[in-house]
Amino acid sequence: MILGLLEPSGLIEQGGPLTWLLLGLAFIGTVCVVDRLFFFHRARINVGDLLVGLSQHIRRRAFAEALHEAARAPGPVARVAHAALLRYYLPRTELRDVTQEAGQLEVPRIENNIRAILGVGLLAPLVGMLGTLLGMLETFQKVSQQGGFTTPAELSAGVFAALITSVMGLAVATPLYLFYLYFLGRAKRLVHRLERVGIEMVNLIADAREEEEFAPFRGEVTAGRKSFGPNRHIAP
Numbered sequence: 001m002i003l004g005l006l007e008p009s010g011l012i013e014q015g016g017p018l019t020w021l022l023l024g025l026a027f028i029g030t031v032c033v034v035d036r037l038f039f040f041h042r043a044r045i046n047v048g049d050l051l052v053g054l055s056q057h058i059r060r061r062a063f064a065e066a067l068h069e070a071a072r073a074p075g076p077v078a079r080v081a082h083a084a085l086l087r088y089y090l091p092r093t094e095l096r097d098v099t100q101e102a103g104q105l106e107v108p109r110i111e112n113n114i115r116a117i118l119g120v121g122l123l124a125p126l127v128g129m130l131g132t133l134l135g136m137l138e139t140f141q142k143v144s145q146q147g148g149f150t151t152p153a154e155l156s157a158g159v160f161a162a163l164i165t166s167v168m169g170l171a172v173a174t175p176l177y178l179f180y181l182y183f184l185g186r187a188k189r190l191v192h193r194l195e196r197v198g199i200e201m202v203n204l205i206a207d208a209r210e211e212e213e214f215a216p217f218r219g220e221v222t223a224g225r226k227s228f229g230p231n232r233h234i235a236p
């Protein structure tokens with residue numbers, strides 16, 4: 001009997017029409033899981049290496065090269081850096097707003113289908129329990145129609161068939177809930193990286209701009225120190 005249940009026809013025959021709904025939920029959950037796996041795989045990037053490479057271009061005021069490098073890098077982290085580089089001329093406060101808005105636009109893409117995975121994981125056991133209760137009602141209804149007399153084999157077969165949907169519901173929900181916890185952790189870490197890159201890009205661009213503005217003044221100070229020498233003093 002167990003081997004017969006492993007076949008799709010056996011599941012439908014023994015578990016009833018709600019098994020179709022459970023199979024549909026399993027298909028939806030699988031599609032969402034595959035989508036998130038590909039997304040987080042494409043979004044993998046070494047944030048430290050990206051910031052080091054961009055900082056070298058920014059210090060040299062080579063914003064075109066920095067834009068090109070950010071555009072080549074994959075994932076939402078690189079897109080936030082690219083948004084900051086596109087508006088490098090803005091003041092620090094406005095540049096910070098630009099990076100925050102760019103990060104907020106990436107959050108829905110990161111969280112896409114994660115709630116769907118949770119929804120399927122929560123709905124599948126309920127559907128399985130509903131199928132079990134309906135199967136039990138049908139079994140006891142048959143017993144009552146026979147005048148309350150039935151063989152233990154018939155009663156156990158009816159209960160066994162009713163439990164199929166609960167088993168299927170838990171089999172669908174358990175891995176999906178584990179994937180939900182995994183993707184939730186990945187999403188939180190990725191959002192944290194977006195915030196880190198936004199802050200670092202604002203500081204890099206603003207510091208490079210301020211360094212260029214104060215470079216002539218620093219050159220004058222250095223030249224004045226050399227002209228007077230370490231032991232010479234200005235006469236009163």
